[in-house]
Amino acid sequence: MTVQAPVVDETFAKPADEAQLDRAAEALRGNGFTVHIVDTVTDARELVLSLVPADESVFTASSETLRLTGITKAIDESGRFDSVRAAAGDLGDDPTAHIRLGATPDVVVGSVHAVSEDGVLLAGSASGSQLAPYASGARKAVWVVGAQKIVPDVATGLRRIRDYSLPKEWRRLHENYGQTSFIGKILILEREAFPDRGVVVLVRDSVGF
Template sequence: MTTPQLATPFGDPASAQRLERAAAALTAHGFTVEILDDAGAARTRVGELLPEGASVFTAASETLRLSGIDEDINAGGRYQAIKPRVLAMDRGTDADDIRRVLAGPDVIVGSVAALTETGSLVIASGSGSQLPAYAGGAARAIWIVGAQKVVPDLGTALRRVDEHCLPLESARTQQAYGWPSSVNRLLILNAEHLPGRGTVLLLREAIGF
């Protein structure tokens, strides 16, 4: 599956200085941050961070798909993968069970729409299915973030969602499902009060939307 790439500044990787500034701000806000070279390094690191046998929910993410992390978790057999389990359930009769399973995994792995140099994570969602686990339902959360997602502040982050992420995601969902996407819910994480709960793997390369 291919999606169009937009020629906007929001697709350009941030400089090393800006990555360091964002990492320092996130660390000051209680997140664990590692700056890695590329998606391959992130793929290896996620495998090291996830306990074998843990229940793991992979949020919808081009970053996870392109890096191979989604396939590692959902088809590798090392974990209790939430996504295949939910896809096999009936969305009518099992709706309450699906909601509970998605809200409280051991670990949720995903990405963000933007990361500010002031230390906030911004997640946009159409359905909101990943947001309860991100916000606190999961015991641990791991976000893999490409360098192009780093922006100066929250206002710029919201512009990135509307001007960059939404058109790309809409093109993807139109191709995959036959309808455009929409930003129905936004989650902004400004701090993590539980030490070790939230880990950000910040890449020096651009990947995903």
């Protein structure tokens, strides 16, 4: 049986311009998020590592953005941080253990699939493993977001998840592991209630999907 990959809408790969970044940053701040804008993935990695306390548990969400910036490796393999993944060791084939692993860390570091110009974050997931700490499980959340993820509004953000992020993840899993993906859950973060909890690092470079 032939497995047909979903079509990728490459218009969502175009990075936002400076005006769009500024609008998104201003709106995010108005919605209670702390925002940093950096130039490169190297800048993003250095900033994130400076924001993560060495003495608190930190969970790295599964993310191509974190992998490509080197953040996942730096947190989980360097020995400098109290990594939830490193401490857990081999969880075997128990899917529930993997899903619940990072539900309540002190800090979660991850990404989202879209940020609207009116300051809303959107993240899609098959299992939802990263969504619990994103929403409220973690005391602090840090999201690294490439400029190509800026969209005009929530409706376009939802379309980006379905027409760009999902097809890209589908292909990644199929090419590397012979698996596919789907959207099981979508989290929409409109406002952060607690000061300094939610930190968004916007990168002028395109990174992740």
